[in-house]
Structures are given as structure tokens and as C-alpha cells.
Amino acid sequence: MSEVMLTCENITKDFGGVRALADVSVAVDRGEILGLVGPNGSGKSTLINVIAGQYRATAGRLTFLGRDITKDEPHTITQLGIARTYQIPRPFSTMTVSRNVMVSRTFGHSNQGLEQAKRDAYEALEFTGLADYAEAPVGKLNLHQRKFLELARALSTDPELLLLDEVMAGLNPTEIDESVKMIRKIQERGVTIVIVEHLMKVVTSLSTRMVVLNYGKAIAQGEPDQVMRDPEVITAYLGKDYAN
Amino acid sequence: MLLIGQALISGILLGGLYAILTIGLSLTWGMLKVINLAHFAFAFLAAYMTYQISTSFGLDPFLTLIITAPIFFLIGVGLQWFFNRFDVSEFNSLLVSFGLFIILQALMTALWTADYRRIESEINPYAVESFWIGPFAFPIPQFGSFIAALIIAGLTIYVLNNTYAGKALRAISQDRDIAAAFGVNYKKISMLLMGVSTAYAAVAGVFIAMIFALFPEAGVEWIGVIFAVVILGGLANVPGALAAGLLIGIVQAVTSVIAEPGMAPLVTFSLLIIALLFKPEGLFTRRSTI
Amino acid sequence: MKKWYGSLGFLGVGLVLASVPWLKSVFGFPTFYLIFLYFVFFWVAQASSWNMLSGYSGYFSFGTGAFFGIGVYTTAMVVDKFHLNFMIALPVGGILAALLGLGIGFVVFRLRLLKGELFALLTLAVDFVLAAVVRNNDFIDGGFGVRLGAVKGPAFLGDFSTMMYILGLIIALLTVYVSYSIYHARFGLGLFAIRDDEEVAEGLGVPTFRYKMLIFAISCFFIGLSGALQAVQIGYITVEGIFSLRLPLFVILMSILGGRQHWLGSVLGAVIIFTLTDTFSKASIEYLNQVIIGSLLIVMILFLREGIYERLKNRLWFSLAILIIALVVQIVAGFGERFISQMAYAMLVTIAFLLLSDKIYGKLVKSFSFFLPKKQMGASNV
Numbered sequence: 001m002s003e004v005m006l007t008c009e010n011i012t013k014d015f016g017g018v019r020a021l022a023d024v025s026v027a028v029d030r031g032e033i034l035g036l037v038g039p040n041g042s043g044k045s046t047l048i049n050v051i052a053g054q055y056r057a058t059a060g061r062l063t064f065l066g067r068d069i070t071k072d073e074p075h076t077i078t079q080l081g082i083a084r085t086y087q088i089p090r091p092f093s094t095m096t097v098s099r100n101v102m103v104s105r106t107f108g109h110s111n112q113g114l115e116q117a118k119r120d121a122y123e124a125l126e127f128t129g130l131a132d133y134a135e136a137p138v139g140k141l142n143l144h145q146r147k148f149l150e151l152a153r154a155l156s157t158d159p160e161l162l163l164l165d166e167v168m169a170g171l172n173p174t175e176i177d178e179s180v181k182m183i184r185k186i187q188e189r190g191v192t193i194v195i196v197e198h199l200m201k202v203v204t205s206l207s208t209r210m211v212v213l214n215y216g217k218a219i220a221q222g223e224p225d226q227v228m229r230d231p232e233v234i235t236a237y238l239g240k241d242y243a244n
Numbered sequence: 245m246l247l248i249g250q251a252l253i254s255g256i257l258l259g260g261l262y263a264i265l266t267i268g269l270s271l272t273w274g275m276l277k278v279i280n281l282a283h284f285a286f287a288f289l290a291a292y293m294t295y296q297i298s299t300s301f302g303l304d305p306f307l308t309l310i311i312t313a314p315i316f317f318l319i320g321v322g323l324q325w326f327f328n329r330f331d332v333s334e335f336n337s338l339l340v341s342f343g344l345f346i347i348l349q350a351l352m353t354a355l356w357t358a359d360y361r362r363i364e365s366e367i368n369p370y371a372v373e374s375f376w377i378g379p380f381a382f383p384i385p386q387f388g389s390f391i392a393a394l395i396i397a398g399l400t401i402y403v404l405n406n407t408y409a410g411k412a413l414r415a416i417s418q419d420r421d422i423a424a425a426f427g428v429n430y431k432k433i434s435m436l437l438m439g440v441s442t443a444y445a446a447v448a449g450v451f452i453a454m455i456f457a458l459f460p461e462a463g464v465e466w467i468g469v470i471f472a473v474v475i476l477g478g479l480a481n482v483p484g485a486l487a488a489g490l491l492i493g494i495v496q497a498v499t500s501v502i503a504e505p506g507m508a509p510l511v512t513f514s515l516l517i518i519a520l521l522f523k524p525e526g527l528f529t530r531r532s533t534i
Numbered sequence: 535m536k537k538w539y540g541s542l543g544f545l546g547v548g549l550v551l552a553s554v555p556w557l558k559s560v561f562g563f564p565t566f567y568l569i570f571l572y573f574v575f576f577w578v579a580q581a582s583s584w585n586m587l588s589g590y591s592g593y594f595s596f597g598t599g600a601f602f603g604i605g606v607y608t609t610a611m612v613v614d615k616f617h618l619n620f621m622i623a624l625p626v627g628g629i630l631a632a633l634l635g636l637g638i639g640f641v642v643f644r645l646r647l648l649k650g651e652l653f654a655l656l657t658l659a660v661d662f663v664l665a666a667v668v669r670n671n672d673f674i675d676g677g678f679g680v681r682l683g684a685v686k687g688p689a690f691l692g693d694f695s696t697m698m699y700i701l702g703l704i705i706a707l708l709t710v711y712v713s714y715s716i717y718h719a720r721f722g723l724g725l726f727a728i729r730d731d732e733e734v735a736e737g738l739g740v741p742t743f744r745y746k747m748l749i750f751a752i753s754c755f756f757i758g759l760s761g762a763l764q765a766v767q768i769g770y771i772t773v774e775g776i777f778s779l780r781l782p783l784f785v786i787l788m789s790i791l792g793g794r795q796h797w798l799g800s801v802l803g804a805v806i807i808f809t810l811t812d813t814f815s816k817a818s819i820e821y822l823n824q825v826i827i828g829s830l831l832i833v834m835i836l837f838l839r840e841g842i843y844e845r846l847k848n849r850l851w852f853s854l855a856i857l858i859i860a861l862v863v864q865i866v867a868g869f870g871e872r873f874i875s876q877m878a879y880a881m882l883v884t885i886a887f888l889l890l891s892d893k894i895y896g897k898l899v900k901s902f903s904f905f906l907p908k909k910q911m912g913a914s915n916v
Contacts, residue, residue, distance in 0.1 A: 052737060078739040092730035094795070103727045106720055107739030114720055157739060279651065330836050335594070335651060339790070339835050342783070346828030350821035464779055468662045471655060506677065510666035513659040520656050521645065 002029040005161055005192050006051065006082075011060035013043075013050055013216075020046040022216040023060070028161065033183070033193045035207030035224065037200070039236055042213040044196045045087065048163050051194075052084045053077040065160070081109045083159035087166040089146035091138040097149060098134040101125060101156050108157025124156040128182065144175045151182065155191070162186065164195045168202055180206060204228060212236070246379055251501040252494060253380050259493020260390030261455075264448040265466070266473040266485040267400060268441030274480025275417035276434050277334040278327055281341040284463040284470070285348035286442050290316055290449025291458055292356055298363050298453075305363060305454050306388075312446045320442025324435040345463070353460040362457040385454040392447060397486045404482065413437060417480060468509065469496070472516040478526020487528050540714065548707050555696040568695045570812065570874065572767065575702035577808045579709040579760040580781070581788040581800035586713050587753035588786075589794030590722060591746060592729030597657030598782040600664045601631040601754045605761025606768070606776050607668060610680040615673070620685045624701075624762045631758025632751040639750045643743055658782075665777035679772040682765065701763055709756045713797040716749075725749060784811075787831050791885075793841025802843060806881050813878035837889055845888045849895060857884045 006028040013021040021043045028034050036044050049055045051062060053074035062070045069077055083104075092100050101121035105112050112120055125131045128148040133141060141149060147167055154162055164183070168176050180202060187193055197203045203210065204224040212220040212227055214236040220227045227233060269283045290312050297308045323344075332340055365372055374381040404410035412433045415423035420430055456462070469492060477488030495515065496508040519527060555568060580598065588594045608627035613620050638660060642653065669677045684694075691697035716722045724745050727735035736742045765771060784807060792803025807827075814823040834841070846853055860880035863869075870876040890898070 054733070054737065073741075073743070074736045075739050075741045078737060084737060086734070090731050090734045092727055092734070094726065094730055099723075103723055103735070103740070104738040107724060107727075107735075107741075109739070111739075114723065153738060332836070336835050336839070338651065338654070339786070340832050343828040343831035343835070346783070346824050346831070350824035350828070353821045353824075467779075468659065472659070475655065504670060506666060506670045508666075509662055510670070513663040513666070516659045517656060517663070520652055520659070521641065524652055 002031060004028070005030050005065060006194075007061075007063045008047070008051065009061040009063070011047070011050060011062065012058045013046055013055060014058045020216050021050065021057075024213070024216070024218045026211050026218060026221065028192060028194060029209075030160075030192050031187075031190070032208040033187055033195060033206050035203040035210040036194055036196045036213065037198075037203055037210060038213035041215075042236075043216040044213055045165055046216075047213070048084060048165050048194070048196055051077075052082060052163060075107070078108050078157060078159075079111070081158075081160035082163065083108065083154035083157045083161070084163035085147070085150040085154050085165055085167060087169055089143070089150045091141075091146060091149055091153075093138060096135050096137055097130060097141070098122065098125060100138060100149060101152050104153040105156040108159070110156060110158040120156065124152040127155065127185075128152040143170055144178075147171070147179070148182070151186075155186065159191060161192045161194065164193060164197075166196055166198065168197055168199050176202065200228075247501050248498060250380055251497040253382065254386065255494035255497030256490050257382065257386035257390045257493070258497065259490035260393035261386070261448060261451050261489075262470060262473050262493055263393040263486045263489030264389065264396055264444055264451070265470050266477060266489050267396060267482055268444035269470065270474045270477060270485045271400075271413075271480055271482070272438055272441045273474065274478075275413050276324070276327075276437060277337070278324070278332070278438070279334060279338040279341065280323070280438075280441075281338060281467070282323070282344040282348060283341075283441070283445050284467055285345045285352075286316055286319065287445040287449045287452060287466075288458065288460075288463045289348055289352060290446040291453040291456075292352055292361070292449075294450045294453040295361050295363050295458060296356075305450055309447065309450055312449065313443045316446035316449075317439040317443040320439035321435045323442070324438035325431075327438075328431055328434060349460055349463065356458070356460070358460055360457040360459050363453055383455075385451055389448075389451040389455075392451070393486060393489065396444060396447065397482055400482050409433065409436065469512055472512050472519075475516060475524070476519050476527050478529030481526055481529050484526050484528035488526070491527075540718070541711075544707060544711050544714070548703070551703055551707075552700065555692065555699055565695050568699045572695070572698050572702040573812070574805055574808050575699075575706035576760055576764055576767075577784070577788065577804040578801050579702075579706045579756060580785050581792070581804040582706075582709045582713045582797070583753045583756035583760070584785045585789040585794055585797070585800040586716060586756075587749050589789055589800065590716070590725040590729065591749055592732075593746065593750075594651075594654045594786075595657045595753075596654045596782050596786075597661045598757055598785050599661040599777045599779070600657070601635065601757040602761035602764075602781055603661075603664055603668065603776045604631040604634060605758035605763075606765040606771055607674055607680075608758070609762045609765035610682065610771050611674065613682050613685060614680050619687075620682075620762075620766055621687065623765070624705075624759055627762030628755040628759035631761070632755040635750045635754030636747060639747045643746045643750075661777055661782070665773055668777070669773045675771075675773055677773065679770060681770050682768075685766050698763070698767055705756075705760050705763060709760070710797065710801055712752065712756070713800075716752075717797040721745065721748070783827075787827060787834075789841070790834050790839075791830065791841055793843030795840060796843050799841050799843040802846070803841070806885070809874060809878045809881060813875040816875075833889070842885065842888045849888065852895075852899070853884055853887065856887050857881070860884065 004027050008024055008026045011021055011024045012019070024043070024047060036047065038044050046055065050057050053069070053072055053076070057070060060070070061068060064077070064080060064082060067080065069080065092103065095103070098118070098121045101124050102114070102117045105117035105120050105124070106114060110120070122131060122134060125134055128151050130145060130148055130152060133145065138146070138149065151167070167179055167183075171179065176199070183193065183195070183206060195203065195206060207224055209222065210220075210224050210227045211218055212230070212233045219232045219236060220230045265283070265287060269280060272278050272280050293312050294305050294308045297303055297311060298305050327337060374383040375387075376382070404413065412423065412428045415426065415428055416430055416433060424430060452458070473485065473488045473492050476491065477484035477486070492512055495511055499508045499511045554571065558565070558568060580602070584595065584598055605627035608630055609620055609623035612618050612623035612626065642656060668675045687697045687701075691700055716725070724735065724740040727738070727740050728742055728745065732742055768775070788803035788807045789800040790803070791807060792801065793799030810826060811823050814826055838845070857880050860883040861876055864876040864879060870879060
């Protein structure tokens with residue numbers, strides 16, 4: 001029986017008059033890769049932001065490993081073991097690559113002292129193939145490398161749950177393949193993953209389970225095959241005519 | 245009661261002067277992302293020049309505008325050229341213009357010394373004259389500044405909404421690159437705006453020279469109040485600047501009468517702090533959706 | 535990280551500087567130098583405090599005057615109204631300033647929409663508000679100013695100038711040491727992360743609210759502490775003098791000149807700027823001072839935004855050589871009335887040299903390559 005890591009119960013998020021998430025209930029089990037998909041504007045990134053603590057849910061409850069984190073600040077949530085990456089990489093621009101990782105290693109769930117964090121940073125960079133760039137300023141990295149830096153930063157916090165927000169955006173096929181391999185490697189290390197992605201092939205092949213959002217509502221949950229054949233899901237993406 | 249009524253009137257009239265100073269600053273900050281602290285130095289430099297020209301040539305202060313307005317227009321154009329040339333960021337423009345402010349202040353001290361300067365009443369008969377409506381006095385220079393504010397605000401609003409230049413400005417303030425794709429020449433239009441803004445400062449300067457005694461550090465005292473008006477009015481919001489100017493003018497005048505003149509800045513800046521905390525886009529601006 | 539010999543270094547510098555008054559009594563140079571150095575210590579403390587907050591975290595404060603004012607008026611009240619020894623005012627002034635900082639921070643840092651310019655304006659507004667409060671409160675000042683009579687310190691600190699020198703030195707050392715320690719600590723790393731991208735920092739586990747409050751309080755403490763001592767030096771305290779924009783302007787310029795990324799930057803900037811202003815305010819044309827300050831600010835922002843520290847580090851020997859040569863030339867030519875003025879001009883020349891772009895510097899180094907050890911060639915490679 002796999003353990004439930006994260007539960008979202010009836011999560012609603014309003015921005016002024018706009019309801020971005022409506023009564024979304026999702027559970028994430030330990031060890032799985034949960035694919036979070038949906039058309040543009042369906043609320044995927046919003047849900048990630050709510051889980052990570054950047055946004056406060058308007059209503060509903062979030063539990064992580066038994067603890068209610070609905071009202072927690074982002075830094076607390078990270079320290080509890082949830083890490084996230086950003087769709088558009090946001091490295092610390094005045095720091096070198098390794099120092100970037102030092103920050104997360106020190107302040108994240110891993111909670112290492114500065115000396116140890118510096119040593120451990122190399123490990124994280126090796127895992128993501130960026131070891132050669134350790135002392136370089138982040139300006140020298142291309143987009144793909146920056147995404148891997150995002151990953152390295154998030155991973156170095158020793159997370160139990162990793163939220164990946166559109167890591168594949170803007171990558172060429174080779175880079176996508178490398179990213180997929182990387183994500184599988186991460187899962188093998190025992191990290192549970194929630195992946196938000198537009199590329200259907202990638203998501204359906206990676207995920208053990210999927211959740212489909214549309215207009216802020218969760219319209220389908222389950223195994224990838226099941227979900228992708230669900231008429232409501234097909235309607236959401238392609239329109240009613242294709243549902244049959 | 246009478247006292248408060250008079251204070252209200254004085255406040256509104258002075259608010260006009262605040263508005264003149266604010267409109268230029270607010271436009272360049274909101275549209276060009278340039279925070280021009282030197283604006284104050286320009287206004288006072290114009291005031292000093294008005295004083296000098298009037299005193300040396302016996303010219304009516306209002307007429308000195310013929311000389312000062314074009315000069316300061318050109319200065320503004322030059323300043324914006326400079327900002328464009330060095331691609332100065334919004335925050336750095338604050339620091340650079342601060343440096344310029346300091347230099348200009350030194351210039352004013354060098355030319356006119358630290359002594360108080362006031363235009364003699366023979367040359368400036370307006371200073372001591374008012375007209376009366378009932379029991380309330382309307383000092384001429386302040387009244388003039390109020391009318392000027394209305395004219396300037398009206399003119400600016402008209403230009404912004406109904407001319408090509410106005411459209412171009414509104415375009416670049418939203419997205420410079422897209423505006424360029426539509427043929428808007430950022431360099432030219434930004435220099436034009438800064439020139440006009442500085443010319444407005446010159447107009448303010450004329451009234452300042454007529455109403456107040458001048459000394460080199462005077463500009464510093466205005467920085468706080470005018471920034472309060474800029475923020476409260478909302479960036480690049482001309483009607484907002486006018487309304488905020490009048491509001492602050494009233495607040496200052498009434499506070500001076502009910503409490504003490506020294507308390508006026510306290511009330512103004514407390515208002516500013518509250519505004520910055522709860523409605524940083526300005527009291528009179530609608531909050532745009534994300 | 536290199537903690538222990540860093541601390542030793544500070545101790546060493548402290549002892550050397552502390553011996554100056556004794557050297558004065560032995561070699562008999564004018565008291566003027568003690569006073570000059572006191573003011574250098576004052577500005578070092580102020581600039582370092584400012585940089586701890588604004589340089590490290592990126593939250594640009596224009597409100598130095600407010601916290602300085604609290605320190606100054608604490609001493610004024612303690613001495614003039616409560617008739618206690620001024621030494622008590624020093625820590626109290628610091629603490630009160632820190633409390634104001636915490637109060638402001640508690641309200642302001644909760645807001646996520648607060649952009650850089652708005653924080654700067656807000657702190658400026660606080661300065662004006664406080665000035666108005668003090669001016670209108672008859673118990674504190676009431677617009678009349680406060681005149682501090684002769685103050686007495688402990689006998690072992692010697693005469694007035696020596697006492698001020700030693701106290702100023704202690705405060706400056708303390709402030710810089712704290713700045714240095716934070717720079718090398720986890721706290722500093724978190725602050726730098728906040729400066730680069732606060733939202734991401736928070737997301738990676740940095741407790742941003744707590745850290746911002748902490749650094750604001752520490753910064754304000756030292757500004758107030760140094761201000762409390764300065765009150766004694768000034769003697770006659772007026773609202774205009776204390777809450778003027780001069781203090782924030784200088785402090786900001788010092789950190790910008792020296793470099794906001796490193797703890798040594800504001801120290802360098804303070805020494806240089808104060809030497810310059812001291813020289814030029816004594817010169818016959820008073821406002822030349824202002825012109826130089828204003829121009830320096832503009833030049834630094836346009837051409838060397840990050841300050842001179844990095845370049846000085848990379849071009850260290852060349853810079854020292856230029857400084858010494860400029861100094862020697864002046865002394866030999868009999869130019870400049872005092873040693874300090876000569877230092878000022880030499881500093882200006884060195885700054886001009888540091889403003890040379892890396893390309894030009896590279897060419898310069900190549901042409902001197904015969905005389906220099908291999909190390910210097912590497913250092914010019916940016």
C-alpha cells in the first residue's frame with residue numbers, strides 16, 4: 001500500500017473575480033509520477049503555486065505527510081520537503097552556478113551548513129551534468145542548462161516531493177529526451193514527482209497517474225490510458241466532435 | 245469657520261502649483277520610466293532666472309516665460325537624450341538625476357548666494373495683490389498658478405487623448421518595442437515629453453518666484469510633498485495629478501490652520517505612507533488586473 | 535569560512551588604530567587628525583550599516599536620516615533632559631532605532647507588491663514624518679534645537695578628542711565586523727539570494743520575512759548607535775541639520791562608489807568620499823564640494839555601477855602604484871596645502887584609473903608586461 005504524501009482537498013483559488021481553481025481534490029502517493037495536464041489557462045501552474053505556498057488557497061485544505069500546510073509560507077513548505085522548479089528558469093544572477101545550488105542546499109529541506117553545502121553542491125551538479133560549469137556565472141548557461149540548474153537546485157534540497165512546472169518548454173527533441181531520462185533518474189532516487197506538461201507524449205509515457213484540469217476543475221484522474229480516452233478530456237482539448 | 249474657509253481656498257490655489265510641478269514629473273516617471281529628481285532643481289533654477297530677469301530688466305514676471313520656457317524645454321530634451329544614450333534604468337535614473345540636482349543646487353548657490361531672494365514689489369505688483377469674493381481673499385499669483393494648472397492639465401489631457409503624439413506616448417509607456425514596430429520613434433517622442441515636462445517646471449518656477457522667497461535649498465523641501473502628490477495621483481495620470489495636488493494643497497493649508505504649520509508635512513507624509521501601503525497605484529487610478 | 539584569521543585581522547587593525555592617540559602624544563601631530571579620523575570612523579559605520587541592508591538585500595533605503603535622528607535625539611534627551619551620562623545613550627539610541635526599523639519592517643515587508651523605488655520613497659517619507667514629529671514636540675526639540683553642553687566620559691579615555699576617537703573606532707570596528715561576518719555567513723547568502731530574486735529565494739527555503747526584519751533591525755541599530763555618538767560631536771542639534779537629505783545621499787554614494795556587493799566596499803567608499811569632501815569643503819569655493827559629489831554619483835552610476843571594489847581587487851598593484859605616485863608627485867611639487875588634500879587628489883586620480891574599461895586596462899598591462907610578475911597578467915582577464 002503506497003503512502004499518501006500530499007492531499008489537496010477542495011482547493012479553490014480566486015484572483016479578484018476570476019476563479020482559477022474550483023474545488024480541486026487530488027492525492028499524490030509516494031513514489032509515483034503524477035502528470036498534471038490541461039488546456040491553457042486550466043489552472044495547472046496555479047495549482048503548483050498553491051501547493052508550493054506562493055499562493056494562499058481561497059478555500060480548501062492541503063496536507064503533506066499528515067501535516068496541514070494550507071497556511072504555510074513557501075520557505076516552510078520547502079523545508080518540509082516540497083521543492084519546485086519554474087517554467088522560465090530563475091537563477092540567482094549575481095552568483096555562480098555552484099553558489100546557486102549552495103543556497104538551496106543550505107536553506108532547503110537538506111538544511112546543511114555552508115561548508116557542507118558547498119561540497120554537496122558539486123554532487124547535485126554532477127547528477128545533472130553541470131559539474132563543468134560549477135564556477136561559471138549563470139549568464140554563461142543556455143536555456144537547457146538553466147533548466148537543469150533549476151532541477152539541481154530543487155533536488156539539492158533533498159525533497160520528498162518535486163513539482164516540475166513545464167520543464168520541457170522551449171527544448172529541442174534531444175534535450176527533451178535527456179530531460180525525460182533525468183526525471184526517471186530522479187524517480188529512481190525515491191523522489192515523488194508532480195509534473196506539469198503540455199507535451200502529451202512525454203507526460204503519458206512518464207506518468208504513473210494523471211490528473212486533467214479544465215477551467216480550474218479536475219475533470220479526470222487515473223491511469224494515463226484511461227484518462228486520455230475520457231470523453232470529457234477529449235472534448236476539453238479538441239472539442240465535442242472528437243469525443244466520439 | 246472663516247479661517248478654515250480661507251484655508252480651503254488658499255489650499256486649492258496652492259494645490260494648483262503643486263499640480264503643475266507634479267504633472268511633468270508624473271508623466272516622465274510613468275511613461276518613460278525616468279524618475280527625475282532634477283525636475284525640482286529645474287523649477288527653482290527657472291524661479292531664480294525669473295527673479296534675475298525681472299530684477300535686471302524690470303520685466304513683468306509672467307513675460308519672462310517667453311525666455312525661460314523654451315530654454316527649459318531644450319534642457320529637458322537634452323536630459324532625455326542623455327538618459328537614452330546611456331540606457332539608464334528606472335532606478336538608476338533616480339540616482340543620476342539626484343546627482344544632477346546636487347550640481348544644479350551648487351550652481352544656484354554660486355550664482356545667487358545663500359541669501360534669500362525675492363522679486364521687488366515694484367516689479368512684481370501681483371505679489372501683494374488679491375481679489376476678493378465675499379470675505380475670502382484670492383491672492384493673484386496663487387490664483388494664477390491655479391488657472392495655469394487647469395490650462396496645463398486640460399491641454400495635456402487633450403494632447404494625450406487626441407493627437408498622434410499622445411497616442412505614441414501611451415503606446416511606448418505600455419510596450420516600447422511593439423510601439424517601435426508600429427513606427428513610433430522612441431528617441432524623438434521621449435525627448436519631446438521630457439522637454440515639455442521641464443517646460444512645465446519652468447512655468448511652476450515663475451509662480452514660485454512670484455509667491456515665495458528663494459534660497460538654494462528650497463527645492464529639497466518640495467521633493468517630499470510633490471512625490472507624495474505624484475504617488476497619490478498615480479503615475480502618468482494627469483487628472484489624478486491635478487486632483488491629488490488640490491487634495492494635498494487643502495490638507496496642508498487646513499492642517500496649518502487647525503493645528504500648526506509644522507504639522508502639515510506630518511499629515512501629508514502619513515497620507516503618503518498609507519497610500520504606498522494600500523493603494524500604491526494612486527488614489528485616483530483604477531487598479532489594473534494582473 | 536575563513537573565520538579565525540579574519541577576526542584576528544580585525545583585532546590587529548583595531549589595535550593599530552587604537553594606538554594612534556598614544557602615537558600622537560609621543561610624536562605630537564595636530565589634534566586635527568584625530569578629529570578627521572573620528573569622522574572617517576563615523577562615515578564608515580554609517581555606510582557599512584546602510585550597505586548591510588540595502589547592498590546585501592537590495593532593499594534600497596533613503597531613510598538613514600530617520601534612524602540617525604533617533605540616535606542623535608536619544609543622546610540629546612539623555613543628556614539634556616534626563617541629565618545622565620551620554621554613554622548610556624549610545625546603546626539606547628541604537629536599540630530605539632532598531633525598534634523603529636522593526637516596526638516599519640513589520641508593516642512593510644508583509645507586502646509582496648513593494649517594488650524597489652516604493653520602498654526607497656517610503657523610507658524617505660518616514661524621514662520627513664519623523665522630522666516633523668520632532669520639530670513639533672516641545673519636549674524633544676520643538677524647533678528650538680538642543681544644545682549639548684560639555685559631556686564627560688570615563689577618565690581612562692582621555693581628553694575629548696581622544697575619547698571620541700576611541701568610541702568612534704569601537705563603533706566602526708563593531709559595525710564593519712558584523713558586516714563582514716554576515717557576508718560570510720548563511721545569513722548573508724540568504725540576503726544575497728533575496729536581492730537576486732526574493733520569490734525564488736523564499737521558494738528555496740530562505741525565510742525572507744525573518745531575514746529582512748533582522749537585517750533591517752541590525753542596520754538601524756548601528757545607524758542609531760553611531761548617531762548617538764555623533765550627537766556629542768555636533769554639539770548643537772537642529773532638526774534641519776539632522777534630518778536633512780545630506781546623510782542618506784552621502785551614505786548611498788559611499789556604498790555605490792565602493793561597491794555594494796562586498797563588505798569592504800562601503801568602507802572604501804566612506805574613506806574616499808569623506809577625504810574628498812573634507813578637502814573640497816575647506817577649499818575656497820564651498821559649493822565645489824557639491825559639484826564633485828554630484829558628478830561622482832553620476833559617473834559611478836553610468837560607468838561603474840558595481841563600484842570600485844572588484845576592479846581594485848583585480849588591479850590592486852597598479853592602483854596602489856598610481857596612488858603612491860600621485861601622492862609623491864604632489865609632495866615633491868609642493869602642491870596642496872595639507873597631506874589630506876594631497877591624498878584626496880591622489881584618490882581622484884586612482885578612481886579615474888579604475889574607471890578605465892577592462893579593454894584599455896588590458897592593453898596597459900600588456901605594455902608593462904616586462905616589469906610585472908605573471909600573476910598580474912592573469913588578474914586582468916575578466
